[in-house]
Amino acid sequence: MTTKLSMDRREFLATTAVVGGGLAIGIGVPIKEAAAASVNGKPWLAPFDGAGVEVGSWVVIGADNSVTIRVPQNEAGQQVFTTSAMMVCEELECDWSKVGVMYIDVGRHLRENKVYGRISQGASAFVRESRIDLQRAGAAVRERLKLAAARRWNVPVGEVEAKKSVLTHRPTGRTFTYGQVAADAVSVTMDRPPAVKEPVQFTLMGTRVNQLGQDLRVSGTATFGIDVMLPDMLFAAVKMSPTQGGKLKSYDFNAIKGRRGVIAAVPIEGQGLQVDGVAVVADNWWRANTALSVMPVEWDAGPNANVSSGDIFAAWRKKMDEPGDLLTEIGDAEGVLKGAAKVVEAVYENNYLTHATIEPMNCTAQVTADRVEVWMGTQNPESVVTTAAAVTKMPPEKIFVRNCFVGTAFGRRLGNDDLRQALVVAMAMNGRPVQVLRSREEDMRHNPIFHPMGVAKLRGALGPDGMPVALTIRKAGDSQNGPTTVIRPDMKTRGLKAERYDTLVSRGFHEIVYAIPNQRVDLHHMKTPMATGSMRGTGSINNVFAFESFIDELAHAAGKDPYQYRRALIAANRVYEHRDEWLRLLDMAAQKIGWGKPLPKGTGLGIAIDDRRRPGLDQEFVTEAAVAAKVTVSQGGELVVEQLEIALDYGYAQVNPVAIEQQLRGQMVFALGIARDQEITLRNGRVVEGNFDDYPMQRIAEFPKEIGIQLIGSNKKTYGVGEEAMPSLAPALCNAIFAATGKRIRSLPLRNHDLSWT
Amino acid sequence: MIALNVNGKVYNADVEPEMPLLWVLRNALGLTGTKYGCGVSECGACTVHVNGQAKRSCVTPVGSVVGTEITTIEGLGGQHVVQKAWLELDVPQCGYCQPGQIMAAAAMLRRKPRLTDADIDREITNVCRCGTYREIRLAIHRAAEMMAKG
Ligand code: FES
Ligand code: FES
Numbered sequence: 006m007t008t009k010l011s012m013d014r015r016e017f018l019a020t021t022a023v024v025g026g027g028l029a030i031g032i033g034v035p036i037k038e039a040a041a042a043s044v045n046g047k048p049w050l051a052p053f054d055g056a057g058v059e060v061g062s063w064v065v066i067g068a069d070n071s072v073t074i075r076v077p078q079n080e081a082g083q084q085v086f087t088t089s090a091m092m093v094c095e096e097l098e099c100d101w102s103k104v105g106v107m108y109i110d111v112g113r114h115l116r117e118n119k120v121y122g123r124i125s126q127g128a129s130a131f132v133r134e135s136r137i138d139l140q141r142a143g144a145a146v147r148e149r150l151k152l153a154a155a156r157r158w159n160v161p162v163g164e165v166e167a168k169k170s171v172l173t174h175r176p177t178g179r180t181f182t183y184g185q186v187a188a189d190a191v192s193v194t195m196d197r198p199p200a201v202k203e204p205v206q207f208t209l210m211g212t213r214v215n216q217l218g219q220d221l222r223v224s225g226t227a228t229f230g231i232d233v234m235l236p237d238m239l240f241a242a243v244k245m246s247p248t249q250g251g252k253l254k255s256y257d258f259n260a261i262k263g264r265r266g267v268i269a270a271v272p273i274e275g276q277g278l279q280v281d282g283v284a285v286v287a288d289n290w291w292r293a294n295t296a297l298s299v300m301p302v303e304w305d306a307g308p309n310a311n312v313s314s315g316d317i318f319a320a321w322r323k324k325m326d327e328p329g330d331l332l333t334e335i336g337d338a339e340g341v342l343k344g345a346a347k348v349v350e351a352v353y354e355n356n357y358l359t360h361a362t363i364e365p366m367n368c369t370a371q372v373t374a375d376r377v378e379v380w381m382g383t384q385n386p387e388s389v390v391t392t393a394a395a396v397t398k399m400p401p402e403k404i405f406v407r408n409c410f411v412g413t414a415f416g417r418r419l420g421n422d423d424l425r426q427a428l429v430v431a432m433a434m435n436g437r438p439v440q441v442l443r444s445r446e447e448d449m450r451h452n453p454i455f456h457p458m459g460v461a462k463l464r465g466a467l468g469p470d471g472m473p474v475a476l477t478i479r480k481a482g483d484s485q486n487g488p489t490t491v492i493r494p495d496m497k498t499r500g501l502k503a504e505r506y507d508t509l510v511s512r513g514f515h516e517i518v519y520a521i522p523n524q525r526v527d528l529h530h531m532k533t534p535m536a537t538g539s540m541r542g543t544g545s546i547n548n549v550f551a552f553e554s555f556i557d558e559l560a561h562a563a564g565k566d567p568y569q570y571r572r573a574l575i576a577a578n579r580v581y582e583h584r585d586e587w588l589r590l591l592d593m594a595a596q597k598i599g600w601g602k603p604l605p606k607g608t609g610l611g612i613a614i615d616d617r618r619r620p621g622l623d624q625e626f627v628t629e630a631a632v633a634a635k636v637t638v639s640q641g642g643e644l645v646v647e648q649l650e651i652a653l654d655y656g657y658a659q660v661n662p663v664a665i666e667q668q669l670r671g672q673m674v675f676a677l678g679i680a681r682d683q684e685i686t687l688r689n690g691r692v693v694e695g696n697f698d699d700y701p702m703q704r705i706a707e708f709p710k711e712i713g714i715q716l717i718g719s720n721k722k723t724y725g726v727g728e729e730a731m732p733s734l735a736p737a738l739c740n741a742i743f744a745a746t747g748k749r750i751r752s753l754p755l756r757n758h759d760l761s762w763t
Numbered sequence: 764m765i766a767l768n769v770n771g772k773v774y775n776a777d778v779e780p781e782m783p784l785l786w787v788l789r790n791a792l793g794l795t796g797t798k799y800g801c802g803v804s805e806c807g808a809c810t811v812h813v814n815g816q817a818k819r820s821c822v823t824p825v826g827s828v829v830g831t832e833i834t835t836i837e838g839l840g841g842q843h844v845v846q847k848a849w850l851e852l853d854v855p856q857c858g859y860c861q862p863g864q865i866m867a868a869a870a871m872l873r874r875k876p877r878l879t880d881a882d883i884d885r886e887i888t889n890v891c892r893c894g895t896y897r898e899i900r901l902a903i904h905r906a907a908e909m910m911a912k913g
Contacts, residue, residue, distance in 0.1 A: 082857030082893045215853040222858030223849045225796020225836035229859060232795035240790060265779060289778070291786035363800055363808065363859045363892035412798075412859030413892045445801045667856055667895070674894025697805035697890060706884035708896035 043105045044086060044218035046226045049407040052105030058187040060149055062113075062120045063093060063142040066187035070170050072099045075109045077135060078126040079384055079418070081411035082671075083727055084664040085131055086217045091660050092136050095209045096143030096201060099183060100170040106217055111386040111406045125385040127416060127539065129617075129725020132660055133626055140201040146190070148199045153189035154181050204658040204718075213663050218410075227410040230382040231442060233369045239268060239439040241430050242294035244302060245282035245451045248690035249534040251307035256283050261300045266292040270300065271433045276396070276425040278536050279453040284430045290442055309534035309690035314356060317533055317687070318460065321481040325352060325462040329479060329527040330488060332511055335500035336523030338466075341475035345466030349562045353463070353551035354752040356684035358456035360540050361700060364412020365448040368427035371438035372397055377404045378438070379427070382411030384418040392421045396428045415541040415675075420453040449700060450692040454538025455685055457483035457509055459547030463555040465521075471563025472573065475523040480548065482510035483537040484530035499580065500524060509537065512544030513552060513615060513732065518587055520577035534690060541675060545615060545732035550753065553613035553736030557743065567740060568595045568612050583627055586654050586719045587614060590631040593652035593715050598633035604744075607762070608637045608647075611740025613733035617724050626722045629654045630730035632673075634737040638745045642761030644681070646709040646738065649673055651730050655716055656723030662716070668726045670712050676734035678703045681755045765825055769794065770838030780826025784818075785809045787825045788835060796836035796862045800890065807889030810863040810870075811835050817870035836862035845869045848906035856893035864889050868903050876910050878903070 045052045052073055057065040065073040076089040086106045094104055114121045122138045123130065147167050154172040155162040158179060166173045170183045204211070221227035246252060258270040266288040273282050283302060287293035342348060368381040370393075377399050383389050386406045393404045411418065427441040443451070459482045466475040484507040491505045498516045507530055514526050540546075560570035568591065575587045591614055595601075598610055616629040635648040651669050659665055682701040686693045694700040739750040746762040764775045769792065776791045783802075788794040788811070800808030802821045809821040812834040839846060845868050855861045864887070871878065871886050883900055891899065 080857075082855070084856075216855070219850055219853060219855055219858075220841070222855040222861050223846045223865060224839075224841045225862040227858050228795075229798075231799065234793050234795065289782070289786055289790040291782050291790070361892065363806070363857070363890065365799065410859075411857060413857050442799075445803070663853065667893075667898075670897055671856060671894035674891075674896065696803050697801050698803065702806070702890040702892065703894070703896075704890065705887050705896040705899060708894075708900075712897065 044221060045107060046221050047228045048080065048410060049108050051107055058191060060146045060187055060190045061142060062117065063139070064097065064146045066183050068184045070100065070182050070184040071103045071105060072097065072170070072183070073105050073107060075121070076106050077109050077121040077124045078131050079382060079408055079411050079414065081126070081382070081384070081414040081418070083668060084216055084661060085126070087214060088132060088660045088664060089139060090217060091210050091214060092139035093143035095207055096140050097147050098167045098169065101209065103170065108408045111390055112402065112404070114387070115390060115401060124387055125419070126414070127384060127419060129727035129729065131725070133723060133725055136658065136660070137201060141198055144199040144201050145195065148195060149190040149193040150183055150186055152193045153186040157181070157186065157189065207658070210658065210660050211662070214661050215663065229364050229412050230369065230380060230409040231364055231367045231412070233380040233409065233440065235369070235371070235438040237437050238369070239286050239288060239434060239437055240290035240293050241271070241284040241286045241439050241441045242290060242297045243273070243282055243284045243426055243441055243443055243447060244297055245279060245447060246304050246307065248304065248306045248310050249536070249687070249692070250278060250309045251690070252305040253281060253283055254303040254305045256300055256302040258300065261285065261296040264292065264296045267296045269433065271430045273426055273429045276429060279451045280422045280425045284426065284441060286430060286434065286439060290440070294444055306690065312534050312687060312690050314687045317458065318354060321458070321460040321529070321531065322352065324481045324529045325460065325479055329481070329529040331502045332506060332514065332526040332528050333500040333516070334502050334525050336475070338475040338477045338523040338525040341523045342464055342466045342477065345475065347467040347562065348464060349467065349558055350462070350464045351555055351558055351751055353461045353554065355459045355547040355550065356686060356753070357458050357535060358540060358546070358679060358683055359449060359452050359685050359700070360415040360417035361449065361702070362413040362415060362417050365443050365445055366417070366423040367440060367442040368423040369438060369440040370424070370427040370431035371436065372428065372431040373436040375403060377428070378407070379405070379424065380407045380409060381424060382409045382414070382418055383424070384414050384416070388419070388421060389424055392424055393428060396425055397432060416454065416539040416543070417452070419539070422453050445697070446695040449695050453536045454540065455535050456540040456543070456546065457537040458533070459551070461548065461551040463551060465555070465559045467559065467563055471565055473519070473521045473559055476517070476521045477524070478514050478526045478552070479529070480510060480514060480526070481529035481531050482547065483533050483535060484510050485532070485537060487530045488528070509539070509544045511548070513548030515618065518578055518581050518584070519556065519571070519574035521574070535687065541672070542728045542731045545617060546679060546735070549613065549615045549732035550735040550739070553615070553733060554739055554749070554751070557611070557736070557740045558749065568600050571612070571614070583616070583629065583721065586629050586717070589717065590614065590629050590652040590654060594631035594633040594650045597650040597652070597713050597715060598635055598648060600633070607639065607745050608635070609741040609744030609746070610635050611737045611742070611744060613736035613740065615733050617729045626724040628656060628724035628726065628729040630733060632730055632733040632737040634734070634741040636738065636741040636745055638742060638760050638762065640762055642759055644742065644755065644760055646677065646707070648711040648713070649709050649734070650713045650715070652715045652717070653726070653730055654719045655726065656719060656721045658723070659716070659718065665716065665726045666714050669714055669730055672728060672731035673712055673734055674703050674708065676731040677707065680735040680738050680753055684754050765829060767825070767829065767833060768831065769833045770835060776825070778825055781824045784811065784820035784823040784825045784828055784833070788820065794835050794837055798859055798862060800860070805890070806860070806863070807867055808860050808863040810866040810889065812866060812870055815870065815873060817867050836866060839865065839869065843869060844909050845872065845902070845906045848902040848909060852898050852902040852905060854895050854898040854902050856895055860889060860891045860893070864891065864899055868899070868906065872903070872906055872910060876907060878907060
């Protein structure tokens, strides 16, 4: 299949030079192996020139037999373009080499009763929630084309076959191309939705397919939000209150008025936390930002001017001695702990984190008397329409959203904070379009959804055989709205006592797979000055680090091998339905990392496992992943991550293995940054870190020499592949560091720790 | 007015000499392939060539490159061996950092057509938030191989 695809692509390339005119700007001749012209550089526009016929809401068929597929969610590197097209084409039986994609029109989605289903991107949900819809969309078009051909030939539809964009009347061998009957198919209706293929029948899904639009990405012609250029466009830089929760008091535009290119200063007020502030508008962003940096601005520091991370940690540590909101209780953990001969106790801590999207937050807006236009990379164009309507008081049908290529998102592009700023500034610009771009520093320090802090105290009592007989977990974490997620009554798992919780605080602690007879988990839902919310790996980043490190501590206290210890505890769980996959993945990762062989001091192995479930909410979806790490630590304390091994269960169906592998390696890089270097710190109400010098990114030199990936498909419903392995990285790494050095790491990032040993 | 030679064309830009080349390219000349990531020479998203050498344009005052030959990703032409290797290895995820990665790799390969992993570790310090480092490394080696074959 792989060869067939790339053959097709080569054939296609021979023709794209002709049909692709005006698409891949800057490339005269299509590049070998690239699916040239499959995406417009402006992805809200059609990929192909020439007329086409829309068959259903999802597919446009060109007279030249090209097929354009509308993509419901944003493309931020997770390959939504490619996977969308694969899901539709699997059923449509069209020629992959003639397939292109473009974003859906959000206005239409709203006008037509949300015809594109879930268009908000998040929680690794795309394949989980949209695959069947997209397969159905493709199948419906195929059936309508077949019916249209059957009508023309006046034969029963059962005699018509659809393959590679050609319809064949089997008995006579007569053919039509899709393009030839597409216009007829428009009026064909079907009484019921067609059946869709099961994964065993897939011929396209499950094969390795290169990403669509790569030619644009390597030639610099993909239009990210920041690249939008419009006639007469202005550029604005913004500043928000240096203290979290502070307010703009005054600014002195006169001081910068005469500066070259500077046009105006615009206050942004009443739009909410992390949005309000002041913008300076100029004919060039650097001029705007430079002027803004010298403009005198006064702030009312607000209530948090004395709040620092150290104080929050101290207060939360105290909370570890007070009971919190009960989440789960099985048996009598406290009672058993009191009488236990051997008790292990540890407190784990994580600081705030930020998404640090590589493309800083930006939005371009134009507000005229009768319409609002917005260009940005957004994870939720639907909320862009609602927010824009609220800010501009314009009806939703007058709001036009152009989603762009997205320079990473990780959950950050759901906030619409950049949108609000752009709209307020644009409203002051008399109809001229304006692009609001945050400097990296403003972007880093102002986020409506920083990833929460966490302090967790874990206690375990060991029985005479060294296995745990009781476990308590007490967790304090930021919770803006408290425990508001309502647990579905039909989804109560064993021991779950709460009616509602905040998944940001509790994720990873809900249902413990290790068989421990007495358990108690309680939570402190904390309010802080920081605005917090979701990020890739939400919640589990902190909790899986704490829990999977603590299990290691128990194993060590028991004098047992931490891999075998986990194994025994999982195997002993007689009720958990996915137990066998947990064991299998743990074994796969352990074996591949070379577990059990003697290693010199300074070299160590570590392992961790998790499955991203949200019991009580959508627990039927599970993606387990085990991560094993091999490290060396020099006596001076220099850490090298030699090897990582991931074993993941993609469950029921995989769409594109290339995308899965890239997502998994990407998660490791993302998680290594968190484990080694990254934290957001508050000092006197201000975020200290401002750029990649103090919020460091992983570079190529730090990338492990080997990241092995093993996949299994266990036929269960899959959660996703965007964030499922990453929470296990930090504990696997820190467990390996312990094995290498004897040093137990209970807080991140590692750069705060001295890893040297003698 | 400042006269600049970019991608073999002469542009006259009405900008002050201290404006970073990045913002001249992006906002004044409309060459948006060169990206802004940090503005402080940390990420490499803004990498261009000045007389064939990789330069981070966010910290390069435009006044300092008058009279030089500037090449941006747009000027690489799409057919450059590094771009070909990038496509073959299917490198980009989101793609945002890739123009900078490609420019950095192209400049290094010109200087050092035969390079090692250690060279890459030392010289390619661009950030990829998506984590495409494995593919970037493979693609650089592939480009070197293609260059050697001619
Ligand atoms: S933008 Fe120039 S190095 Fe980051
Ligand atoms: S490909 Fe997304 S940042 Fe590198």
